[in-house]
Amino acid sequence: MRKVYIFGLIAVALLVIGIAIADEIKFSTYYPAPAGMYRQFSTTGRTTLATDEYDIETDEFARVGIGTTEPGALLDVGGGTATNIDGTDDLLVKDDLEVDGDAYFEGAVYGTFNNRGDPSTWDFRETNLVLDGNWHDLDLSSIVPSGATAVLIRMQVVHPTTVGQYFEIRKKGNSNVHSSSQVLNQVGNVWSVGDYIIICDSNRIVEYRSTVAFSGVGIVIKGWW
Numbered sequence: 321m322r323k324v325y326i327f328g329l330i331a332v333a334l335l336v337i338g339i340a341i342a343d344e345i346k347f348s349t350y351y352p353a354p355a356g357m358y359r360q361f362s363t364t365g366r367t368t369l370a371t372d373e374y375d376i377e378t379d380e381f382a383r384v385g386i387g388t389t390e391p392g393a394l395l396d397v398g399g400g401t402a403t404n405i406d407g408t409d410d411l412l413v414k415d416d417l418e419v420d421g422d423a424y425f426e427g428a429v430y431g432t433f434n435n436r437g438d439p440s441t442w443d444f445r446e447t448n449l450v451l452d453g454n455w456h457d458l459d460l461s462s463i464v465p466s467g468a469t470a471v472l473i474r475m476q477v478v479h480p481t482t483v484g485q486y487f488e489i490r491k492k493g494n495s496n497v498h499s500s501s502q503v504l505n506q507v508g509n510v511w512s513v514g515d516y517i518i519i520c521d522s523n524r525i526v527e528y529r530s531t532v533a534f535s536g537v538g539i540v541i542k543g544w545w
Contacts, residue, residue, distance in 0.1 A: 381408055431545045444539040451530040461524040468544040475503045476513040478536040483508055485532035491519040492527050
């Protein structure tokens with residue numbers, strides 16, 4: 321009887337040691353859920369997380385953090401700072417988000433406008449533009465940072481005698497007249513002015529042309545998205 325008892329203890333001890341040194345522990349129970357910290361955890365079927373919207377005991381909303389222990393949204397990737405959302409049913413991404421495929425949104429899509437500040441002079445004048453009626457590249461990369469998709473531009477033109485002519489800017493590669501932004505001079509020797517949002521390509525290049533050799537052209541970048 322004593323031998324059986326001793327062998328039983330040895331078997332239990334070996335089982336405990338085997339579990340302790342195991343590389344993987346598989347859970348087959350649903351409740352109570354296993355709590356703790358894991359270096360790796362994978363699932364092969366349907367997985368649900370943070371299904372209790374609000375935990376009255378901890379006075380916290382359910383949230384999932386990836387790369388952060390203090391998620392600021394329902395799903396927080398990287399531990400970003402939420403400035404325009406309350407985090408309850410939101411996705412917060414700290415750094416860039418790349419979508420390899422189509423993206424569909426129900427509701428408005430907002431970007432952050434970056435105000436350049438208070439420029440004290442024009443970025444481009446008639447002296448460094450080609451005003452021959454043809455389309456030319458206008459490189460904004462020395463002003464607008466990488467990643468920008470659109471710019472806010474102020475344009476103004478003047479001609480001493482000719483009226484009904486215009487200066488226009490468009491996204492590089494566009495061809496339809498409706499896709500360009502134009503400032504039209506309506507009175508001789510009077511500046512015509514306008515602010516326009518122009519889509520730029522990944523190199524921050526837009527295209528411009530002038531239907532007449534204006535005596536004065538001024539272009540300044542006010543900000544970008």
